[in-house]
Amino acid sequence: MERDAGYNIYEKLASKYGMSLDQAKTNCQNMERMAQEIGLDFRFDTQILTNTFDAHRLVMFAKEHGKIHEMTDRLLRAYYTEGKHIGNHESLETLAEEVGLDRGSVATMLASNEFGNIVRQDEKEAERYGIRSIPFFLVNQKYAITGAQSTDVFVQSLEQIIEQDGLFVEQTGASCDDQGCELPEK
Template sequence: MERDVSYSIYEKLASKYGMSIEQAKANCDNMEKMAQEVGLDFRFDLQKLTNTFDAHRLVMYAKTQGLMHEMTERILRAYYTEGKHIGDHATLITLADDVGLDSNATEAMLASTDFSDTVRQDEKQADQYNIRSIPFFLVNKKYGISGAQPTEAFVQSLEQIIEQDGLRVTQPGISCDEDGCDIPEK
């Protein structure tokens, strides 16, 4: 996708899924309501579609500074709630500054190709897992749960995975982050 796009999320979804714009709006309204139920504020009417490659590079840069989660959250809020253009470098620099990254270093990184290989590798891995939309949850590197779904759907899917893989988590102290999960030794 190009950086500057002249069509709305509704037009993109209608074209991608072969539905009317009204159906796309209704689907987005439903997602907004589901998000509200868990305390998120999605505003698809404000969303500016763009190529997010540089935003992903910025998240990888933020990871090296210990601010990956903060940067990810800031970009997502800017995109889904505030209607900011997260393909625009000036916007990304401002967002990086918001979470405590150095503006000059961020600007230099965005002007370079730094972290491009890292993002391309992530894209290849997503392709290997057949990930085509967000949100997408990968469990045990073999089970995928796609889309914004009700809590009950996730619980049912996780129960099936636990049953199929014979998993039983009985240990306290398991922690997970962007690199996976650490399970303490017995």
């Protein structure tokens, strides 16, 4: 996707999934309602679609500086709630500064190719797992829960997984900590 997409989320979803604009809007309104039920404020009508590659590089930069959670949270709020252009370097610099990162260092990183290889590796890994959209949850390296699901669907899926695999499975999958998640080789 280009940095300035020139179309909105409804047009993108309608095209991607072969649905009408009205159906895409209804789906987004349903996601907004589900988000609101758990305290999130999604506003798809103001969302600016963009290439998020540089935002992902910024997250890797923030990880290196112990601010991955703060940066990820700030980017998601800026994108889904505030209608900020997270493909624009100036916007990214401002958001990084808000979470305590040095604006000049961020500008230097964004002007370079730094962390690009890490983001590309993550993209290849997602491709190996068949991840094509978010949210995407991979459980026990073999069960996928995709899309914005209701709590009931999520709980039902987890109950089915527990029924199949049991409650405790040997730790061979991803491990997550304050620095993020590491997925095993597929």
